[in-house]
Amino acid sequence: QVHLVESGGGVVQPGRSLRLSCAASGFTFASNAMHWVRQAPGKGLEWVAVISYDGSSKYYADSVKGRFTISRDNSKDTLYVQMNSLRVEDTALYYCATKGVSGFAWDYWGQGTQVTVSS
C-alpha cells in the first residue's frame, strides 16, 4: 500500500528558510516522478514543483521559482523541498503526491504538512 508522509512544517518568519520532507513507502520510489502541491488557507490547490524519477529534471511554478528547490534521495525513499526567502503568501498546507495509473495525474497523496510564514 502506497504511503506518503510529509514532515518539517512549522512557523517561520518571512525571509527565513524551511525544508520539508516526504517519506515514501509501498512502491518503487526510484521509478516515480514526485510532486509538491500546496493549498493556502481558504484558497485552491496550487501545483508547486516536480522532480523526475532520477532527479535529473526539475520544474517549478513561477510563484516559487528561484526560491524553492526540489530534491530526492532514492536511497532513503524521501522527497524534499528546500524553501528559501519565504513569504507570507507561502503559508499553506504542503502535500507530496505521485502517479499511479497515469504519469500526468496523482493517485497518491500524503496528508500534508502545514507551513506558516508570519512575523
Next chain:
Amino acid sequence: QSALTQPASVSGSPGQPITISCTGTSSNVGGYDYVSWYQHHPGKAPKLIIYDVSKRPSGVSARFSGSKSGNTASLTISGLQAEDEADYYCCSYTSSRTWVFGGGTKLTVL
C-alpha cells in the same frame, strides 16, 4: 501560469446531474489530453477521480465522467449523492512541462 477557470460554485439536488467546466488555453487543456479532476473534502487529501480527460481510476464511481472540447474540459456527475458534496479541481499538464490547477468549484447537494 494562470489558473484554469472553473465556476466558483455549483449545486444540484440528489439524483440530478451536474457539470463543472474547466477552461484553459491551447498551452494546457487544449494542447494535451492530460486533464485530471480531483475531489477534495476539507481536512482530507485530494482524491483523483478522472485522469487523461476521461479515464476513471479503479474504484471511482461510474457516476463520474470527463470530457474535453477545445480548450474546455468538463466533469459530469450523474445521479448526485450527498457524499458528492466537496470541492472539485481540474488540473492540466502544460507546454512548460508544469501543471496548473483550476481555481476549484464548491459543489453543494441541496
